[in-house]
Amino acid sequence: MQRPQPLADFLACLAASLKAAAEPGSPTALAVDRAFDRLATPGTAATPRPDRAPATQWLAPAFAAAKRGAVAPDRGAAANLASAFAAIAPGLAWQARTDRRSSDPNFPNAHANAVIVGAGGLEERSDVRIGASLLAPHTEYPDHSHPPEEVYIALSSGMWRQNDGPWRAPGPGGLIYNPPNIVHAMLSDAAPLLAIWTLPMSAPSTRPTGQAHG
Numbered sequence: 270m271q272r273p274q275p276l277a278d279f280l281a282c283l284a285a286s287l288k289a290a291a292e293p294g295s296p297t298a299l300a301v302d303r304a305f306d307r308l309a310t311p312g313t314a315a316t317p318r319p320d321r322a323p324a325t326q327w328l329a330p331a332f333a334a335a336k337r338g339a340v341a342p343d344r345g346a347a348a349n350l351a352s353a354f355a356a357i358a359p360g361l362a363w364q365a366r367t368d369r370r371s372s373d374p375n376f377p378n379a380h381a382n383a384v385i386v387g388a389g390g391l392e393e394r395s396d397v398r399i400g401a402s403l404l405a406p407h408t409e410y411p412d413h414s415h416p417p418e419e420v421y422i423a424l425s426s427g428m429w430r431q432n433d434g435p436w437r438a439p440g441p442g443g444l445i446y447n448p449p450n451i452v453h454a455m456l457s458d459a460a461p462l463l464a465i466w467t468l469p470m471s472a473p474s475t476r477p478t479g480q481a482h483g
């Protein structure tokens with residue numbers, strides 16, 4: 270089976286961006302290799318029913334900012350990734366999660382997640398899960414954890430935190446590695462936060478379709 274070209278292009282850009290930014294031999298690089306070794310064999314193509322959670326109003330500004338980031342030569346791979354992602358983003362099911370506890374009453378309108386690869390995405394498979402998270406400006410995605418390890422690549426400004434540690438801003442094209450089960454959170458600044466997450470799964474996901482974030 271061959272992948273549809275827009276998805277193949279996106280995955281090639283994602284692999285290039287992750288491999289360019291990950292320190293060779295690091296846990297991040299090993300997780301990326303685990304995921305993309307599996308992705309060498311395509312899964313089953315699927316067509317999600319497109320969905321547009323309210324926060325998707327921030328997608329266009331996030332993509333515009335990511336493309337402006339193309340002027341920084343060391344972040345060129347991330348700008349290409351943003352373009353490749355913009356090509357497939359309209360066909361995804363962008364949904365707000367209903368099982369995250371937030372003190373922000375506007376949280377349901379201020380975030381959206383979409384699965385790209387995995388249940389509910391453009392390619393059904395259970396061994397790798399790839400998706401995106403979008404936060405409106407000045408929004409915190411609350412502490413959460415999950416068994417699979419996870420690599421985020423930021424396509425925007427914004428900050429990440431693990432446990433009670435400091436907030437870290439990887440910058441566009443920068444990576445965050447979350448070991449299995451670590452508590453982590455995200456926080457946007459005056460701009461929307463957009464990031465892609467990749468999870469090599471150790472077991473098939475038990476998440477119901479639509480509960481997208483890994």
Ligand SMILES: [Fe+2]
Pocket residue numbers: 413415419447453482483
């Ligand atoms: Fe996560």
